[in-house]
Amino acid sequence: MNIRDRIDASPMSPFQWVVVGVCTFLNALDGFDVLAMAFTANRVSTEFGLSGSQLGVLLSAGLLGMAAGSLFLAPFADVFGRRPMLLFTTGLAAAGMFLSSTAHSVTELGLWRVVTGLGVGGILACTNVITSEYSNKRWRGMAVSIYTAGYGVGATLGGMAAVSLQASYGWRAVFVFGGITTTVAFLLLLAVVPESVDFLVTKRPPRAEKRLAALVLKLRLGADTVLLPEVDGRTPVRGVKGQQLTALFAPSNRRATTLIWVAFFATMFGFYFVNSWTPKLLVTAGMSESQGVIGGLMLTLGGTFGSLLFGVLTTKWQARKVLLVFTVLSSITMVVFISAVGILALAFAMGIVVGMLINGCIAGLYTLAPASYAPQTRGTGVGWAIGIGRFGAILAPLAAGSLLDASWTPGQLYLGVGVVVLVAAIAVGFMRSPKGIIPGVSADMHAHETTGSHGQ
Numbered sequence: 001m002n003i004r005d006r007i008d009a010s011p012m013s014p015f016q017w018v019v020v021g022v023c024t025f026l027n028a029l030d031g032f033d034v035l036a037m038a039f040t041a042n043r044v045s046t047e048f049g050l051s052g053s054q055l056g057v058l059l060s061a062g063l064l065g066m067a068a069g070s071l072f073l074a075p076f077a078d079v080f081g082r083r084p085m086l087l088f089t090t091g092l093a094a095a096g097m098f099l100s101s102t103a104h105s106v107t108e109l110g111l112w113r114v115v116t117g118l119g120v121g122g123i124l125a126c127t128n129v130i131t132s133e134y135s136n137k138r139w140r141g142m143a144v145s146i147y148t149a150g151y152g153v154g155a156t157l158g159g160m161a162a163v164s165l166q167a168s169y170g171w172r173a174v175f176v177f178g179g180i181t182t183t184v185a186f187l188l189l190l191a192v193v194p195e196s197v198d199f200l201v202t203k204r205p206p207r208a209e210k211r212l213a214a215l216v217l218k219l220r221l222g223a224d225t226v227l228l229p230e231v232d233g234r235t236p237v238r239g240v241k242g243q244q245l246t247a248l249f250a251p252s253n254r255r256a257t258t259l260i261w262v263a264f265f266a267t268m269f270g271f272y273f274v275n276s277w278t279p280k281l282l283v284t285a286g287m288s289e290s291q292g293v294i295g296g297l298m299l300t301l302g303g304t305f306g307s308l309l310f311g312v313l314t315t316k317w318q319a320r321k322v323l324l325v326f327t328v329l330s331s332i333t334m335v336v337f338i339s340a341v342g343i344l345a346l347a348f349a350m351g352i353v354v355g356m357l358i359n360g361c362i363a364g365l366y367t368l369a370p371a372s373y374a375p376q377t378r379g380t381g382v383g384w385a386i387g388i389g390r391f392g393a394i395l396a397p398l399a400a401g402s403l404l405d406a407s408w409t410p411g412q413l414y415l416g417v418g419v420v421v422l423v424a425a426i427a428v429g430f431m432r433s434p435k436g437i438i439p440g441v442s443a444d445m446h447a448h449e450t451t452g453s454h455g456q
Contacts, residue, residue: 002201002225003197003201003212003215003216003221003225004197004198004201006225007133007134007136007197007219007221008136008137009136010136010219010220010221011136012135012136012139012143013218013219013220015218015219015220016134016135016136016219019130019131019192019193019194020131020134020135020143020146020147022185022188022192022193023127023128023130023131023147023150023193024131024146024147024149024150024153025150025185026086026090026123026127026185026189027124027127027147027148027150027151027154028150028151028154028155028157028158029093029120029123029154029181029182029185030066030120030124030151030154031150031151031152031153031154031155031156031158032154032155032157032158032159032162032178032181033062033093033097033116033117033120033178035154035155035158035159035162035275035300036158036159036162036174036175037058037059037062037113037276038059038159038275038278039159039162039163039166039174040162040166040171040174041055041058041059043166043170043171044058044106044109044171047171048105048109050106051405052402052404052405053398053401053402053405054401055401056397056398056399056401056402057110057398057401058106058109058110058113059276059397059401060393060394060395060397060398061109061110061111061113061114061117062113062114062116062117062120063272063390063393063394063397064114064117064390064394065096065113065114065115065116065117065118065119065120065121066117066118066121066124066386066387066390066393067117067121067387067388067390067393067394068114068117068118068121068387069089069117069118069120069121069122069123069125069387070121070124070125070383070384070386070387070390071121071384071387071388073085073088073118073121073122073383074121074122074125074126074379074380074382074383074384074386074387075245075379075383075384077122077125077126077129077199077379077380077383078199078203078376078377078378078379078380081195081196081199081203081205082126082129082130082195082196082199082379083189083193083194083195085122085126085379086123086126086127086189086193087186087189087190088122089118089119089120089121089122089123089126090119090123090182090185090186090189091119091186092115092116092118092119092122093116093118093119093120093123093182094119094179094183094185094186095115095119095179096112096113096114096115096116096117096118096119097116097175097176097178097179097182098175098176098179099112099115100112100113100116100175100178101172101173101174101175101176102172116178119182121383121386121387121390122383124386125379125382125383125386125387126379127147128144128147128366128369128370128382128386129370129378129382130193130196131143131144131147132144132370132371133196133197133198133370133375133378134197140367141311141314141315141319141367142314142315143311144363144367144370145307145308145310145311145312145314145363145367146307146308146311147366148307148310148359148362148363148366149303149304149305149307149308149359149363151300151303151307151359151362152301152302152303152304152305152306152355152359153304155275155300155303156300156301156304158178158181159300161174161177162174162177194211194215194218195211196375197212197215198375198378199375200212200215201375202375202376245380245384247373247376247377248373248377248380248381248384253372253377253381256372256373256431257372257381257384257385259427259428259430259431260365260368260369260372260385261384261385261388262423262424262427263424263427263431264365264369264386264388264389265388265389265391265392265424266392266420266421266422266423266424266427267327267358267361267362267365267389267392267421267424268362268389268392268393268396269392269393269395269396269417269420269421270330270331270334270358270396270417270418270420270421270424271358271359271361271362271393272392272393272396272397273396273397273400273413274299274334274354274355274358274417275299275300276396276400278299278351298348298349298351298352298355299351299352299354299355300355301352301355302351302352302353302354302356302359303355303356303358303359304359305356306326306355306357306358306359306360306363307359307360307362307363309356309360310322310323310326310359310360310363310364310367314367319364319367319368320364320368320428320431322360322364323360323361323364323368323428324425324428324429326357326361326364327361327364327421327422327424327425327428328422328425329357330354330357330358330361330418330421331418331419331421331422332418333350333353333354333357334354334414334415334418334421335411335414335418336350337350337351337353337354337414338410338411338413338414339411358421361421361424364428365385365389368431369381369385369386370382392420396417400413403416
């Protein structure tokens, strides 16, 4: 049995769970990064005298960097390896965080937010792939859900830290803290996370066989595991970025790519709208500033449980169907949430529900995306899916800021976003019925993944 099949069939080793844990911590950086800007928005606006539209641009700056990182840095993970790109992008994110704390104008802060986003965008694409590849068939859906839950943990704990740091030391301390935690993540990555198994098998970099042999011991696989099997009767060769991008729209990938892109765009539009604007919009709707912050924390708190709930449900039902239900309910509960502002306890409870559902949607997309592509294009496919989603994330704060300046009410904004999220539900509904190596992925995709991409 080759190493890929052996990983799928064998129990999860402690080493595999450690890899998932480190990737989860790296994903938590995304949660902290978004909430850091959201929770410092009022003080930054006051210091630099920003209008709603200008604040929207600043909130979108980091997301723009994330999109660029997913689109233009992640594909190099299919050429040079997931681990080298993870080290590079994590270092870039740490530098961006530290530099953000030194900004003396909105232009400088926007620039460093883009740099931070570049790093985070590359991190997410690579860690999503590594989490999927280092998980076995039985626990892959749950592992990806745990990984996705890292966003909620990072947002909740990081948001609480941001509130405390900002109150005591000012908004700049929040970004210093972010730089320190990202540096810790870099050191953990350096010490723990190995290269992707599928990359070593399909691209055959120097010392691939020796590195795979070491991984067999760490993963507790059998000594008779085939390390470097032939693919389609030949030895795989290195690909180049242009070929990988073209392969995303090869006949075998075209349908999956189109639907995944639409679903990512619409879902992230809703996800980043509620996470970026909720604290401020709750204040606009009548809450105090502290109550608005608590409302934002309720979203992130619910998000942590929502990702895990999605993973549990995929052990019994097809992930595509679970994702469809989560997406429809997300759209509905967004409207109910903003309508309940006058009843504080109900608003906070609905905030938890909204966070659970929208984070579950992200977990579903992160579960489906890696298995939609062959190993040779997986980093590119996941990176571009996340990157396209980031455009939705960028558009959401910009549109919200402009519409708020145009006298839209919070209720109207949430209703509009709910309609956008329904578009994601339509895309998920047109995806093929799932049943394969990852809950929610069709068997023909499994065959495609095993044999490799002929388009390369």
